[in-house]
Amino acid sequence: MAVAVRKNAVTELFWKVHRWLYRATSGRIGGKVVGMPVLLLTTKGRKTGAPRSSVLTYVPKGNAMVVYASYAGEPRHPAWWLNLLADPHATVQRGQELIPVVAREAEGAERTALWDEVVRINAGYAEYEKRTTRRIPVVVLEPVAS
Numbered sequence: 001m002a003v004a005v006r007k008n009a010v011t012e013l014f015w016k017v018h019r020w021l022y023r024a025t026s027g028r029i030g031g032k033v034v035g036m037p038v039l040l041l042t043t044k045g046r047k048t049g050a051p052r053s054s055v056l057t058y059v060p061k062g063n064a065m066v067v068y069a070s071y072a073g074e075p076r077h078p079a080w081w082l083n084l085l086a087d088p089h090a091t092v093q094r095g096q097e098l099i100p101v102v103a104r105e106a107e108g109a110e111r112t113a114l115w116d117e118v119v120r121i122n123a124g125y126a127e128y129e130k131r132t133t134r135r136i137p138v139v140v141l142e143p144v145a146s
Helices: 009-025 079-086 108-121 124-131
Strands: 036-044 051-057 059-061 064-068 089-094 097-105 138-143
Touching (some): 009 036, 009 051, 036 064, 036 079, 051 079, 059 108, 064 108, 108 124
Antiparallel strands (some): 036 051, 036 089, 064 138, 089 097, 097 138
């Protein structure tokens, strides 16, 4: 399935409503978008220290979850990625499950394989890559042992 949205007032409203619905229903509503599973990532704001949540599609990899900082092909990185660069510790809500994670950016052959996989799942990501000159970060969210 190929879906490539553009960032605008409508998509921003959708993202806000989606975040609220996902949290309120523990992912029963909004748990899948364009054929991909969805998680709620909560990071610590790099400027405020306040919790910041984003709804993201992901690709499962064993216990880890892979997310893509495409930001619909915008020229700048999404805030959630900048927050993870400042502090890689975050929390993922996947359905009712809350999972402490640590983020790392995939590099080299691993990044290539993970990027190719998401493009096979949703060709819209190839469109995002065409829209921007920045390298889109591929982020592996690995659960932290309790």
